Amino acid sequence: MPQQITQETDVGDIFYEWTVKEYEQYERNRAWYMFMLTVGLLLVLYGIFTQNFLFVLIIALAGIILFIQNKQAPPSVNVAITNVGVVLNNRIYPYTELKDFYLIYNPPETKMLYIDTKTILRPLLRIPLENMNPLDIRFSLREFLPEDLEKETEPFLDEMTRKWRIQ
Numbered sequence: 001m002p003q004q005i006t007q008e009t010d011v012g013d014i015f016y017e018w019t020v021k022e023y024e025q026y027e028r029n030r031a032w033y034m035f036m037l038t039v040g041l042l043l044v045l046y047g048i049f050t051q052n053f054l055f056v057l058i059i060a061l062a063g064i065i066l067f068i069q070n071k072q073a074p075p076s077v078n079v080a081i082t083n084v085g086v087v088l089n090n091r092i093y094p095y096t097e098l099k100d101f102y103l104i105y106n107p108p109e110t111k112m113l114y115i116d117t118k119t120i121l122r123p124l125l126r127i128p129l130e131n132m133n134p135l136d137i138r139f140s141l142r143e144f145l146p147e148d149l150e151k152e153t154e155p156f157l158d159e160m161t162r163k164w165r166i167q
Helices: 030-049 053-070 134-142 156-164
Strands: 014-021 076-082 085-088 091-094 098-106 110-117 124-128
Touching: 014 124, 014 134, 030 053, 076 134, 085 124, 098 134, 110 134
Parallel strands: none
Antiparallel strands: 014 076, 076 085, 085 091, 098 110, 110 124
């Protein structure tokens, strides 16, 4: 479980530090909105036809959340790689609670660091690399965590979210 950082918390020596947006805010054109509205209405009609009103409620809530999220600027998150763990804003994830990591670096689409945790509640940390050198991050993390070299593509949900510009 990540620890809340307080005055007494030792975050260790900071190797790399950068700031990222909590989520990507995509530029969407009118066609995207029309397509998503059509898909949403079709899903709502399907839910009504099958009398699955919980499904209709979930689709409506998802649409409202996307609309509200689009109107707000994403908050900034401070990221740091230290000799004790990985810091995300005011929380530190000690290396003892992390399983492994892998990098997906395919600019300009994807520049992402994925860190797998040992807990079921938060299985994967996803950290944009922005303008950081992925080799520097990789060599720093390899001192403390094993690298999963078998993973060569981003998770399916991340890829779909990026391609459909949902988040």
